[in-house]
Amino acid sequence: MQTIFQLFPSSVKAAKNEKNIGIPCCEISDEPSFSWRGLNLDCCRHFMSKDFVKRYIDILAYYKFNVLHWHLTDDQAWRIEIKKYPKLTQVGAWRVESDGSVYSGFYSQEDVKEIVSYARIRFITIVPEIEMPGHSLASLSAYPENSCSGGPFKPANSFGVFKDIYCAGRDSTYIFIHNVLDEITQLFPGKFIHIGGDEAPKNLWKECPICQAKMKTEGLKDENELQSYFIKNISAYLTDKGKSVIGWDEILQGGLAPGTIVQSWQGFQGAVDAANLGHYTICSPESFTYFNTSPENLDLRKVYSFNPVPDTLPENKKNYVLGGEVNLWTEYIKQENVDENLFPRMLALAEVFWSNPQNKNFDEFYSRVKKSYADLRSMGIKYGREAKSFTYNITIDKIKKESVVNVVKLQDNIEIRYTVDGTIPDSNSHLYLDTLKISKPLVLKIAAFNAYYITGVALTLKFVNNMASGSKITISNQYAERYNGGGKEALIDGIKGTTNFHDGLWQGYEGVDFEGTIDLGELKEIHSVAPTFLFNQDSWIFLPEKVEISLSEDNIAFNNIRTINNDIPQKSTEVLIKEFAALYNKEKARYIKVKALSIKECPDWHSGSGGKAWLFIDEILVK
Numbered sequence: 001m002q003t004i005f006q007l008f009p010s011s012v013k014a015a016k017n018e019k020n021i022g023i024p025c026c027e028i029s030d031e032p033s034f035s036w037r038g039l040n041l042d043c044c045r046h047f048m049s050k051d052f053v054k055r056y057i058d059i060l061a062y063y064k065f066n067v068l069h070w071h072l073t074d075d076q077a078w079r080i081e082i083k084k085y086p087k088l089t090q091v092g093a094w095r096v097e098s099d100g101s102v103y104s105g106f107y108s109q110e111d112v113k114e115i116v117s118y119a120r121i122r123f124i125t126i127v128p129e130i131e132m133p134g135h136s137l138a139s140l141s142a143y144p145e146n147s148c149s150g151g152p153f154k155p156a157n158s159f160g161v162f163k164d165i166y167c168a169g170r171d172s173t174y175i176f177i178h179n180v181l182d183e184i185t186q187l188f189p190g191k192f193i194h195i196g197g198d199e200a201p202k203n204l205w206k207e208c209p210i211c212q213a214k215m216k217t218e219g220l221k222d223e224n225e226l227q228s229y230f231i232k233n234i235s236a237y238l239t240d241k242g243k244s245v246i247g248w249d250e251i252l253q254g255g256l257a258p259g260t261i262v263q264s265w266q267g268f269q270g271a272v273d274a275a276n277l278g279h280y281t282i283c284s285p286e287s288f289t290y291f292n293t294s295p296e297n298l299d300l301r302k303v304y305s306f307n308p309v310p311d312t313l314p315e316n317k318k319n320y321v322l323g324g325e326v327n328l329w330t331e332y333i334k335q336e337n338v339d340e341n342l343f344p345r346m347l348a349l350a351e352v353f354w355s356n357p358q359n360k361n362f363d364e365f366y367s368r369v370k371k372s373y374a375d376l377r378s379m380g381i382k383y384g385r386e387a388k389s390f391t392y393n394i395t396i397d398k399i400k401k402e403s404v405v406n407v408v409k410l411q412d413n414i415e416i417r418y419t420v421d422g423t424i425p426d427s428n429s430h431l432y433l434d435t436l437k438i439s440k441p442l443v444l445k446i447a448a449f450n451a452y453y454i455t456g457v458a459l460t461l462k463f464v465n466n467m468a469s470g471s472k473i474t475i476s477n478q479y480a481e482r483y484n485g486g487g488k489e490a491l492i493d494g495i496k497g498t499t500n501f502h503d504g505l506w507q508g509y510e511g512v513d514f515e516g517t518i519d520l521g522e523l524k525e526i527h528s529v530a531p532t533f534l535f536n537q538d539s540w541i542f543l544p545e546k547v548e549i550s551l552s553e554d555n556i557a558f559n560n561i562r563t564i565n566n567d568i569p570q571k572s573t574e575v576l577i578k579e580f581a582a583l584y585n586k587e588k589a590r591y592i593k594v595k596a597l598s599i600k601e602c603p604d605w606h607s608g609s610g611g612k613a614w615l616f617i618d619e620i621l622v623k
């Protein structure tokens, strides 16, 4: 039926009420390559309305997906009503954002029944995901007695991996989860229940006497085996109820429970290990199927090249790969931005999951993608980009003292528009035709437009006056290539980084200090030197402990040393940009040295404890 519907003209799909419809005469002989063709929708980090979920069920059916993996519980929210434990939604479905506003939403059991039956008649199986033992802070906020420390907790208003997880030592935790699963299995008649299992830090289990006692009585040699014990307990409970259990690839640690299905996300290895052990697997590696990754970093062509069956799997194990899933994690994606992240890339996976791999041909596929846009519009799908739509480079004209911005379009079906007043470009903003020459401080915003609307977020470039623009800089320690900020001159290019650490403007140093020396070319009067740092503790980006700035005439004797200590607590969860400014009294210098002392390792209290800490630096403002 969906194949026939796909043959209808787009105008019919939009109106759905035409009487006489012609379709080409044809014979359809068709079957899918994979039995598992899923979309994982994270309705925790951002909530999606019941109608929106139903709309996606229609879209999935049209593109011949058959699984909606519904991510319902996480650190930031518990979104499904459980009658026995009303606080799960009374407490767990509400979070207070850092600006004090409240973000909430949950599905009542009536909503869930409606959605499940809507899905069933469209041949979509809904697989609920109830996360454990990690990603459980919202649950623990409602019932802190299930944690190791006893709490209190609040649903998280930031993102990452949190150290407080279910206590695997307390028998009451298991009873609680069994009771929750009793209601879940009543609500979801499908065969599959996803129990998460990913990203569970075991630090607190190491310190918890109850967890340690459980390990002793059960003869478990380490915390990985305790996790395995936990997952096996829950799996056995669900298996007894006739369900099949799915977990993320971390459930391989410490040994798999019989019959569990492994969803591989950290590359393909989880799928390979599971299949080799004779377990079914769903292959959804981050590098191909995480559509929260921008199209700049995961484009249509790469998605189309995905094969759910890992190359390294022996022939006789390939049948253990059930298929794959698109994953949409919504930390930074609201309901209104879901379409643009999923489309057009979902078309590529629809084809990967359905078609015979021998028939794959990107050019031929792409010719159909272009025709599909009319269909997407007729169905009200606000699709986004296929790939990176433009790049830019900036050169500094030292004589005219201006920055020259050159934008290069990477797709022919878009136009580039920009503003210089800080507003987001719209379809009436200046059309970019030729290089832009900028000689005074301003905020330049550049965006790509398809024929209908802006696609993606606007690029923001904040131009400032910097006396060091166009000078030379030498840097002692190496920055990370993926956060190169545009090379070392980026630190004095007159453009300031934004609060988005992915903006390409920041230079990131992993576990090392920053040290750089600017050569102004001649002696100049210095009023101030202010290197700028980004702080985003959740993303392991910390402020320097202190910054030391000194001046020199000859690059040998440095004097006028100023030390600026950090005065912002590294525990703060705010994301901010901080200048460490040294003031001078018109001292003359040609060389300026900046040393920033990194904390190097994430502190004990941090979820990344012991891992390398990042130091992010951008503009070193010299006046």
Ligand code: ACM
Residues within 6 Å of the ligand: 198, 199, 248, 265
């Ligand atoms: C995952 O991305 N943590 C499954």
Ligand code: ZN
Residues within 6 Å of the ligand: 147, 148, 166, 167, 168, 169, 170, 204, 205, 208, 209, 210, 211
């Ligand atoms: Zn414990």
